[in-house]
């Protein structure tokens with residue numbers, strides 16, 4: 001994205017710019033994005049590595065347009081080609097934005113947080129969003145943590161938030177807004193994202209797999225949309241769930257297909273809400289052994 005200086009203020013009265021939401025896995029980045037937008041755009045689960053792509057959420061009001069970019073949790077431990085692709089997506093996003101939102105989960109500062117902070121390029125303006133402050137019994141309990149965070153890095157601002165309680169979200173928007181230059185709008189005001197409907201259909205299915213399957217399975221799962229047709233308001237969607245091990249296929253299907261049925265029903269209901277229309281969903285399960293370490297397949301499945 002082109003960077004423009006404040007000198008263009010005369011040309012337009014909108015503060016416009018981009019900001020990436022980064023942090024280690026599971027700290028609550030996607031939950032913050034969804035609250036910032038007031039809609040569920042990015043998938044959320046208790047398991048780390050839920051987000052695998054950069055997800056654009058466009059926030060527009062009468063004085064600004066902020067391009068919020070949710071990113072995968074940065075991996076410092078796992079080393080599959082899939083993880084490397086996710087990390088590359090975080091690094092390239094960071095290099096493009098005007099402002100960074102670095103998320104730290106209350107009340108933790110982990111070694112991986114510090115390593116990630118050390119990777120931020122010099123000169124980038126960084127806001128720290130403290131997430132999950134609802135875990136504190138009261139506001140006073142968060143104050144010592146803010147003091148500690150303040151000593152970690154030259155954050156321009158520290159904003160306590162709780163996506164769960166929708167607290168601090170308006171503050172975060174105002175703090176980001178104040179740092180953006182005056183520019184022309186990048187997107188029409190009613191546009192929310194840049195990805196097609198079929199991308200979100202696949203993400204919703206993947207979210208159900210992350211939420212409903214045990215610990216091991218989600219990391220080796222991806223979803224391919226085979227069929228996506230809209231006729232008279234009905235979306236016919238056919239998707240293949242790809243797993244990395246033979247044993248995982250049966251676990252996802254379940255006895256007599258019972259597990260797959262639950263996954264399909266929950267995904268369909270979420271899609272109907274997301275697309276605001278009826279959905280007919282068919283699911284298949286296929287094995288591609290160890291695809292997360294096969295460069296060609298990682299790319300083919302859209303992770304690059």
Ligand SMILES: Nc1nc2c(ncn2[C@@H]2O[C@H](COP(=O)(O)OP(=O)(O)OP(=O)(O)O)[C@@H](O)[C@H]2O)c(=O)[nH]1
Nearest residue numbers: 025026027028029030031046049050051073163164
């Ligand atoms: N108590 C509490 N839990 C939260 C809050 N925000 C997120 N969570 C929970 O934290 C977990 C991770 O949330 P995500 O939003 O998926 O986190 P993420 O940083 O996007 O995770 P990755 O995409 O895997 O890196 C989920 O179980 C959320 O329900 C919050 O404000 N308060």
Ligand SMILES: [Mg+2]
Nearest residue numbers: 029030050051
């Ligand atoms: Mg996420």
